[in-house]
Amino acid sequence: MKVYKISREGLDKWIKHWTESYDVFGPVEKNENGMTDWAEVKGLDEISTAPGTTKQPIKTFYLPQPETLFTFTSRGGEPDSDVLKETLDEGRPRVLFGVRPCDARSVTLNGLAYEEDPYYMANVERTLLVGVSCREQCGTCFCRWVGGSPFGTEGLDILLIETEQNFVAEALTDRGVSLVEAGGGAREASGEDLAMVESMRQEAEQAMSAMPDTAETLRSKDLMSMYNADFWGGLSESCINCGACTFLCPTCYCFDIQDEVVRKKGRRIRYWDSCMFPLFTQHASGHNPRGQKVQRVRNRFMHKLKYFPDRFGPVSCVGCGRCIRECPVNIDIREVLRDLLGVE
Amino acid sequence: MAESKKEQINNPYMPFPARIEDIIVETEDGNLKTFRLMLERPEDRENWSHVPGQFAMLSLAGRGEIPIGIASSPTEKDGLLFTVNKAGVVTGALHSMEVGASVGVRGPLGNGFPVDSELKGKNIVIIAGGFAFTTLRATLLYMLANRRDYGRITVIYGARTPGMLLYRKELEEWQKRDDVEMHVTIDRETQGWTGLVGFVPTVAGQVAPSPENAVALICGPPVMIKFTMPPLEKIGWTDEQVYLSLENRMKCGIGICGHCNCGPVYVCKDGPVFTRAEVMKLPVEF
Amino acid sequence: MESSSSKITDEIRAEASRLLSSGEVAAFLGFVPGSLPMTVRPFVARSSEDAARLVWNSFCVMNLANYLPEVLKSVEPPRGPGDPEPEGPLPRVGVLATGCWSRNMVVQIQENRIQRDRVVILGISSRGMVDRKKVLARLGGREALKVEEQDHSLLVSGRAFNEEIPRWEVVRDNCRSCVHPDPVIWDIMIGERAGDRQNANRFAQVEEIESLAPEERWAWFQEEISSCIRCYACRNACPLCYCPTCFVDDSRPQWVGKSIEPVDTAIFHILRAYHCAGRCTDCGACESACPMGIRMRLFTKKLEKDVLEMYGAEAGMDPETPLPLSTFSPDDPQDFIVTGQESPKSTGDEAGRSGEVSQS
Amino acid sequence: MAAPKGSVLVVGGGIAGVQAALDLANSGFYVHLVESTAAIGGRMAQLDKTFPTNDCSACILSPKLVECGRHLNINLLTLSDVESVEGEPGAFRVVVRQRPRYVDTEKCLACGTCAEKCPKKVPDDFNLGLGKRKAVYLRFPQAVPLKYAIDPEYCIYINKPGRCGMCAKVCPTGAINLEDTEKKHVLDVGAVILAPGFSAFDPSVLDYTGYGRFPNVVTSMDFERLLSPSGPTEGHLQRPSDKKEPKRIAWLQCIGSRDINRACHGYCSSVCCMYAIKQAVIAREHAGKDVSADIFYMDMRTHGKEFEAYYNRASDEGIAFHRARVHTVSPAADGDLVLRYADEQGRVREEEFDMVVLSVGLELDSRALDLAGRLGVALDADNFIATDTFRPVVTNRPGVYVCGAASEPKDIPQSVMEASAAALEAQRLLHGARWQETRTKEFPPERDVHAEPPRIGVFVCHCGINIAGVVDVKDVTEYAKGLPGVVIAQDNLFTCSQDTIDQMAKTIREHGLNRVVVASCTPRTHEPLFQETLREAGINKFLFEMANIRDQDSWVHQNQPEQATKKAKDLVRMAVAKVARKQPLPYNSVPVFKSALVVGAGVAGMSAALSLADQGFPVTLVERKDRLGGHAVKFYRTWQGAEVKPFLENLSRQVLSHENINVRFGVTVSDVEGSVGRFHTTLSDGSALDHGVAILAVGAESYKPGKGTFARDASSPWGRETFFHGARPDVYTLLELDQVFIKDPSSLSGANQAVFIHCVGSRIPERPYCSRVCCTHAIDQALKLKELNPDMDVIMLYRDIRTYGQREKLYQEARAKGILFVRYDLDHLPKVGEEGGGLVVQAHDPVLDMDVRFNPDFLVLASAVRPRDDVGGLAKLFKCALSEDNFMLEAHMKLRPVDFATDGVYLAGLCHYPKPMDEAIAQAQAAAARAATVLSRDEVPAESVTAEVDTRKCTGCGVCVRICPYHAVSPDPALRVAVVDTGLCKGCGACVAGCRSDAITLKNMGNEQILAAVDAAMEE
Structure with missing residues (x-):
């Protein structure tokens, strides 16, 4: 890891330099409601400085909605008929600038499930993440309950920490170092800088409530006793079974596959699906293993907090709080976590 | 980039092109047909190897994919057999296709029966109902081809009517053999x-x-398995x-998309074959 | 000062508790406070202890009618498909209803979703619900950590700020244009009935869009839905959307693509709106549920306007009046069919068809 | 009488003969239909449009012709004449002579090659000589049978054997047989129905018209052909002399009608006023609104249903109506014509026109007169076939019936009604032999194609040059071969020809086809034929789809052959995509309760009930009052002079004593469930009955001005006018005066003066229709008064005298007897006042242009016939509709005058429209005949293309239940989903459109099929 110091103007130049070989995206203010979302940017001034996360997680860059798996034509009898053409996206590399540590972590977590998925991995390959640490905790943040940190570096190539006048840039990977070099104008950070960053990190972490070893505790619990816990019924009763939580969740990655054909030219796409939707599990026969709302609500949380940790280790949640903010009926994953862990 | 090129070759979403070599109408209602498919590329044929009990995605460009159990045994060399029930968009389209048509095959997928490990040396009872006999046909043929590896083989297979039995010709042939004990039954007396007459559970009990x-x-409708x-x-x-x-x-x-999970397991990747003991530990979400 | 909402809350708790403890209802559908400021959570109370948690305030934006069929079913003895209806009266469910929700319940009665004699409706005249997004917009990115409701204002506080917001200014658009705040059916009235509200132009928002040129209107529509993520919160928050297989999920045929291609999103929103034509009460739940801030209410509002103008009908005002688009008359004038100049041959063919019903 | 024959001879293949034949063949009798020309269709086939609906005449007629031509139990004998009828009712022996056609109908494909090569051009008699045809000819494009014939009068070969013979040389199938000879058929039948139709009066005897001398004076029949798209000018309105589009056209009415002096025809021809208005309207549609249309008439007789409205509309649109008789037609420059006439005020006027149309009357032609003579059937004074007032289709010869214009001039619906009535009389005679001589079609068992992938055969039709003249049929056929699922594609000259049909069946079997597409004309006429072919080939008939490449392609893109070919490919591709997704459907049927419900026991209801009961069908006759007879008990006599009372007493006796009739007094219908074949009706007393059909004959009411029901529109002067009716005993309505005639006629003998006011309550804005019966009734009463006291002054204040048909003779008699007719119009209404205790009536005489005053001893009001107020409720119960005037609305005003749109429900009598008793009886019998087509069967076919519910998608919301116009959908309370009764479902699709959840679809017309066709349409 290399640590640099860069001024606000220097950062702006970084972005401008990067746009020569990368598509650069950053959080941009979308409307008067203070909503920010990802958009292509050409300079620092376009980027929102609002605290917290963007409306949508960065999974849109890794699991685009939709993603073409391959294309084909279906002209009977013609030579190219039914020949499938692979469409692994090898577009321009891109930089996501201003990624919050929680979001960055989601790329790594999802990668555990997508290890063998060439499309996802190609997107990982071509996407560089420049993160920004969080100094201010939002009411719905809980990254420190699920193994994250406001200064977390997991998944990032560079972490930016805003100091009084400047930024400290931790280049976390080789790609991060080369980005810094491509940006130019950075000085190596001094010991003083490092110390300041460290104290900021501690201050920020301490300001946040934390729940250590969540994943480990959850892994250690009995699957079926969690599955049969009492609270699922009451919890699910208010759910309306929409997909707002899953679609805005950085670590919900379920998808469906479908063919689309227009005038004999077709493509097979995958697109987001949600285990909240009743048809998600419905068999062609009409039989539905999770036909009840309570089963679906339970599956969403059990997948994140039990099945995923059992399979891969960490919980499949980064604590960004989007699901809490955006749930139309205020289902709050923090309450579920507390219930599962048996803490107040 | 060279690395990603290599990944392309292993792209698990790309079906292998295949051609329909033969179509057999299996049942009297015409809703079940067996398709014999031949992978078109020699290298695909060469690389293909499956275990009885595995399945594959049959893929029709423009229609989609459908998971179908592989009905042929790895010991059969003239293509892959899939017995398909006409139920939805893909199967409906498949049923309206003729010999020579192009399809795609993605697989083999899943785990299959442990024919070369746990099953070896054991007495085997195959119990099947209706059109769930497909992968068990593969299993039976595999075991018959490696007959010495197994003990007694008993097959209990039932359908609603004689006309709804799959692989009728083969059933007759197996019935003639003395190294397999066949019990084929239908639900009700028919001219x-x-x-045998009677439901599979009853016959199994006998x-x-x-x-x-x-x-x-055991493969069959949930109610059959239950009873x-x-x-x-x-009997222990x-x-x-x-x-x-x-x-x-x-x-x-x-094992990625999330549709088939049953608690912590993905049926497509960790299954579809499980011991009943394993299943009993899972939430009832199948 | 005790706000009117807290008075209503007290009355709801008292009535719900009475209904539950007397066994008059098996469950009571209301709200409990949410975990964030300006949120409430729909809640099914099954005991008088539960009833004590109920709350009423300006953030009760989810339409409780949406939950009613499922809650009714949950209190029935379980039965399989094809089993006969159980003997004797089925347990009842209590529910809160404002003007629009009660009209949705009327529609639900007409569409056999609920039975009138199985619901005990606590009617509340709505003062209009607050639009959380409007409050957030006023805060310009500052996070509200506490919001206190008074009769005519909201006291919002956060990190290093306190702000008083006049309530009416942040009331939802649908509530601002509402003319029927009172429930049309109810069993117990909580508080006073306010009477129909005079509203100079309840369709002003729609008229503004109507005044655009077609291509501008289309551009407006596309921009409005551009952020849609197809999470279907709008659909699922709506008591009118209860098809077991929504057209968006149908694969046979596949009416609409599943991802967020603009054409697919447009089809989804257009068809959803049309399915609500003549049935929508402008409760605003769709818009309140939308995580992306899409104003899809304006689409249904346009249809509400058309149905009022063309059929003189408003959804759910009267259980006896059939829904305007759910009737058919063989001698329907069909004057929307445009007949132009036809060639003699085709004229003959068509004319022969009219009136002639095939003899079999 | 020995066991009767189960077959009937019908003479005349016009609309009346065709209808009679169909009704009989569809209720269990074998029919020999004898037609003297080469094709059936009669006069109606020659008409362009029909009033009052402006339907294309050929288009509405041709399905009936096709049905007739294809009917297994109708033996079509064209070019044939009846030579003799011997024997007695139930067992006649008939000799029919069939002239040679010289074309083998089995072989002829109607490809037209013979006519193309025939060197002999002759005047086209179908076009009344206005155009030419060849000596070998097709009578008209939609001819049934669609076979050529050779006209021996002109054929070169026949006249000079050995010469020409070109047709035989070029015929691709060897169908020409120039050595053909006359055939004699001896037929044994049980009854004979005469429907010889009429001839148009030949105006060349009327010198003043200039007909025959001036080319631009044409008859109305000529004009029909000039308007018709299949006529000599292909529908482009041109006058004969110079092919110029006429801009000023005059119609002269009553040419050969109401004219004793010059034409020897005293009667009114009934239809000319309406057809003249229609022609004027259509002419302006063809040639533009700047065409002036002037109609010169004596009385405007628009007395039929919806006629008056048509007249008013024409008048509003600027058609000029002149109440004047044209004196002479003389030539002007450039072929124009000058009309000289006196206007109503007696001023002589001259006006120039481009063209003059003579509205010629109807008469029986010599051929028909000869036939009547040979058969011993009596004629009346006007040389029409004589019938009886109370038995309107019965001739003097037992077992021989007559219908249509042969017994009196009449319009199409009236002819159709009589045709059904004649069929009824024959059935009444022969019901014991029902189904004895009929044949049924047997089909082989159907192959189960369920598991087979689509194997589609495409048959592309040239339709002679109809399609192939525009569309490249070969190219389309080649294209079809490459479409998915298509196993074979063929093109045929005429896919509908018998040999092609046979070949198609063979091809289906040989190639193992399981789906068929025919690209040809229109499913309306030909789908049943092709579907039957599928059945003959052993596959389900619903595995068929038609691509309409004629009506919807070659005909509408005649000048764009390339695009038409492309469109034909598109249509074929769509049909192929659609048929591939079709499934076999069951052939549904509904068992029939073989009994009828008749509502209303007036003359119509009783006649209908008896007509069915006499055939052995049980009838329940429901009457809301406690007596039989309805309004008829108030009538004195019919216009023919027959007293009503004895007839009614006899009729009532028969009804009450009939073992098959159960009369239920004092009840009404309160609820109706079910549909054709199995109605379940609840009566007001709570009792219920099952019945297969229903006939509604609930009558109408007499308008009583004093009752104040007029006051709907107080702004109209008529709105308040009561004429002291109800206030003074010396003011009668017609029916009230009849009561005096019945009870105490002598009380009127002393009166010196009587005044009648016509159109009281009719033809006014509040009630725009003409009540049809009042003119005749009033004049008959006036004559009765003259009988009572020849010195009595009788004054008729009238608007138009509408003594249509032979009723005209009453009018003539009235004038001869000095009855005074004073016309009034809506601007100058008669005023009635009191003066010295007596009445004073003031009117404006338009001829004298002055007011006249009368002091009558009594005043008679010819008041309107109005629909009953409660008729709507009954109609609704049976899912029937009402017209704008609140009379019951028949399924089709022209061709289905006694059917409702609801199958199995029929109407008769005054609830349909005002009509005299003879017409009501005929209509009642017609309704019975139509009902018998259902009751004679054990089951009626039900729709196969029915709605079905996907219970997984159904929410049970009940929208479909409310929407279904046939009450075929009901909720299943246990499953909470909708259930469709396939016996009731007509496949209309209203439920499909209403279902938001996409849970209800029509079989074979679902999303799968339709979207497949749409997707195919979008491909190139």
Whole structure:
């Protein structure tokens, strides 16, 4: 890891330099409601400085909605008929600038499930993440309950920490170092800088409530006793079974596959699906293993907090709080976590 | 980039092109047909290897994919067999296709029956109902081809009517053999039927051999499985000896997309074959 | 000062508790406070202890009618498909209803979703619900950590700020244009009935869009839905959307693509709106549920306007009046069919068809 | 009488003969239909449009012709004449002579090659000589049978054997047989129905018209052909002399009608006023609104249903109506014509026109007169076939019936009604032999194609040059071969020809086809034929789809052959995509309760009930009052002079004593469930009955001005006018005066003066229709008064005298007897006042242009016939509609005058429209005949293309239940989903459109099929 110091103007130049070989995206203010979302940017001034996360997680860059798996034509009898053409996206590399540590972590977590998925991995390959640490905790943040940190570096190539006048840039990977070099104008950070960053990190972490070893505790619990816990019924009763939580969740990655054909030219796409939707599990026969709302609500949380940790280790949640903010009926994953862990 | 090129070759979402070599209408209602498919590229044919009990995605460009159990045994060399029930968009389109048409095959997927490990040396009871016999046909043929590896083989297979039995010609042939014990039954008395009459669970209760050094492979509608267990349990069978094949909705087939999970397991990747003991530890979401 | 909402809350708790403890209802559908400021959570109370948690305030934006069929079913003895209806009266469910929700319940009665004699409706005249997004917009990115409701204002506080917001200014658009705040059916009235509200132009928002040129209107529509993520919160928050297989999920045929291609999103929103034509009460739940801030209410509002103008009908005002688009008359004038100049041959063919019903 | 024959001879293949034949063949009798020309269709086939609906005449007629031509139990004998009828009712022996056609109808494909090569051009008699045809000819494009014939009068070969013979040389199938000879058929039948139709009066005897001398004076029949798209000018309105589009056209009415002096025809021809208005309207549609249309008439007789409205509309649109008789037609420059006439005020006027149309009357032609003579059937004074007032289709010869214009001039619906009535009389005679001589079609068992992938055969039709003249049929056929699922594609000259049909069946079997597409004309006429072919080939008939490449392609893109070919490919591709997704459907049927419900026991209801009961069908006759007879008990006599009372007493006796009739007094219908074949009706007393059909004959009411029901529109002067009716005993309505005639006629003998006011309550804005019966009734009463006291002054204040048909003779008699007719119009209404205790009536005489005053001893009001107020409720119960005037609305005003749109429900009598008793009886019998087509069967076919519910998608919301116009959908309370009764479902699709959840679809017309066709349409 290399640590640099860069001024606000220097950062702006970084972005401008990067746009020569990368598509650069950053959080941009979308409307008067203070909503920010990802958009292509050409300079620092376009980027929102609002605290917290963007409306949508960065999974849109890794699991685009939709993603073409391959294309084909279906002209009977013609030579190219039914020949499938692979469409692994090898577009321009891109930089996501201003990624919050929680979001960055989601790329790594999802990668555990997508290890063998060439499309996802190609997107990982071509996407560089420049993160920004969080100094201010939002009411719905809980990254420190699920193994994250406001200064977390997991998944990032560079972490930016805003100091009084400047930024400290931790280049976390080789790609991060080369980005810094491509940006130019950075000085190596001094010991003083490092110390300041460290104290900021501690201050920020301490300001946040934390729940250590969540994943480990959850892994250690009995699957079926969690599955049969009492609270699922009451919890699910208010759910309306929409997909707002899953679609805005950085670590919900379920998808469906479908063919689309227009005038004999077709493509097979995958697109987001949600285990909240009743048809998600419905068999062609009409039989539905999770036909009840309570089963679906339970599956969403059990997948994140039990099945995923059992399979891969960490919980499949980064604590960004989007699901809490955006749930139309205020289902709050923090309450579920507390219930599962048996803490107040 | 060179690395990603290599990944392309292993792209698990790309079906292998295949051609329909033969179509057999299996049942009297015409809703079940067996398709014999030949992979078109020699290298695909060469690389292909599957275990009985595995499935594959049959893919029709423009229609989609559908997981179908592989009905042919790895020991059969003239293509892959899939017995398909006409139920939805893909199967409906497949049923309207003719010999020579192009399809795609993605697989083999899933785990299959442990024919080369746990099953070896054991007495085998195959219990099947309706059109769930497909992968068990593959299993049976595999075992018949490696007959010495297994003990007694008993097959209990039932359908609603004689006309709804799959692989009727083969059933007759197997019935003639002395190294496999066939019990083919239909639900109700029908003119011209001289074989067994009665539901599979009942017949299983009557003819199932002792559980000693034996395993049972059961495929069929959930209600059949439910009623088959008590008579087996009565004569001492345990859940560890019974293998089932689950049929959850599957999309990616490789344990990512999330559709087929049953608690922590992905039926497509960790299954579809489980022992009943394993299944009993899972939430009832299948 | 005790706000009117807290008075209503007290009355709801008292009535719900009475209904539950007397066994008059098996469950009571209301709200409990949410975990964030300006949120409430729909809640099914099954005991008088539960009833004590109920709350009423300006953030009760989810339409409780949406939950009613499922809650009714949950209190029935379980039965399989094809089993006969159980003997004797089925347990009842209590529910809160404002003007629009009660009209949705009327529609639900007409569409056999609920039975009138199985619901005990606590009617509340709505003062209009607050639009959380409007409050957030006023805060310009500052996070509200506490919001206190008074009769005519909201006291919002956060990190290093306190702000008083006049309530009416942040009331939802649908509530601002509402003319029927009172429930049309109810069993117990909580508080006073306010009477129909005079509203100079309840369709002003729609008229503004109507005044655009077609291509501008289309551009407006596309921009409005551009952020849609197809999570279907709008659909699922709506008591009118209860098809077991929504057209968006149908694969046979596949009416609409599943991802967020603009054409697919447009089809989804257009068809959803049309399915609500003549049935929508402008409760605003769709818009309140939308995580992306899409104003899809304006689409249904346009249809509400059309149905009022063309059929003189408003959804759910009267259980006896059939829904305007759910009737058919063989002698329907069909004057929307445009007949132009036809060639003699085709004229003959068509004319022969009219009136002639095939003899079999 | 010995066991009767189960077959009937019908003479005349016009609309009346065709209808009679169909009704009989569809209720269990074998029919020999004898037609003297080469094709059936009669006069109606020659008409362009029909009033009042402006339907294309050929288009509405041709399905009936096709049905007739294809009917297994109708033996079509064209070019044939009846030579003799011997024997007695139930067992006649008939000799029919069939002239040679010289074309083998089995072989002829109607490809037209013979006519193309025939060197002999002759005047086209179908076009009344206005155009030419060849000596070998097709009578008209939609001819049934669609076979050529050779006209021996002109054929070169026949006249000079050995010469020409070109047709035989070029015929691709060897169908020409120039050595053909006359055939004699001896037929044994049980009854004979005469429907010889009429001839148009030949105006060349009327010198003043200039007909025959001036080319631009044409008859109305000529004009029909000039308007018709299949006529000599292909529908382009041109006058004969110079092919110029006429801009000023005059119609002269009553040419050969109401004219004793010059034409020897005293009667009114009934239809000319309406057809003249229609022609004027259509002419302006063809040639533009700047065409002036002037109609010169005596009385405007628009007395039929919806006629008056048509007249008013024409008048509003600027058609000029002149109440004047044209004196002479003389030539002007450039072929124009000058009309000289006196206007109503007696001023002589001259006006120039481009063209003059003579509205010629109807008469029986010599051929028909000869036939009547040979058969011993009596004629009346006007040389029409004589019938009886109370038995309107019965001739003097037992077992021989007559219908249509042969017994009196009449319009199409009236002819159709009589045709059904004649069929009824024949059935009444022969019901014991029902189904004795009929044949049924047997089909082989159907192959189960369920598991087969689509194997589609495409048959592309040239339709002679109809399609192939525009569309490249070969190219389309080649294209079809490459479409998915298509196994074979063929093109045929005429896919509908018998040999092609046979070949198609063979091809289906040989190639194992399981789906068929025919690209040809229109499913309306030909789908049943092709579907039957599928059945003959052993596959389900619903595995068929038609691509309409004629009506919807070659005909509408005649000048764009390339695009038409492309469109034909598109249509074929769509049909192929659609048929591939079709499934076999069951052939549904509904068992029939073989009994009828008749509502209303007036003359119509009783006649209908008896007509069915006499055939052995049980009838329940429901009457809301406690007596039989309805309004008829108030009538004195019919216009023919027959007293009503004895007839009614006899009729009532028969009804009450009939073993098959159960009369239920004092009840009404309160609820109706079910549909054709199995109605379940609840009566007001709570009792219920099952019945297969229903006939509604609930009558109408007499308008009583004093009752104040007029006051709907107080702004109209008529709105308040009561004429002291109800206030003074010396003011009668017609029916009230009849009561005096019945009870105490002598009380009127002393009166010196009587005044009648016509159109009281009719033809006014509040009630725009003409009540049809009042003119005749009033004049008959006036004559009765003259009988009572020849010195009595009788004054008729009238608007138009509408003594249509032979009723005209009453009018003539009235004038001869000095009855005074004073016309009034809506601007100058008669005023009635009191003066010295007596009445004073003031009117404006338009001829004298001055007011006249009368002091009558009594005043008679010819008041309107109005629909009953409660008729709507009954109609609704049976899912029937009402017209704008609140009379019951028949399924089709022209061709289905006694059917409702609801199958199995029929109407008769005054609830349909005001009509005299003879017409009501005929209509009642017609309704019975139509009902018998259902009751004679054990089951009626039900729709196969029915709605079905996907219970997984159904929410049970009940929208479909409310929407279904046939009450075929009901909720299943246990499953909470909708259930469709396939016996009731008509496949209309209203439920499909209403279902938001996409849970209800029509079989074979679902999303799968339709979207497949749409997707195919979008491909190139």
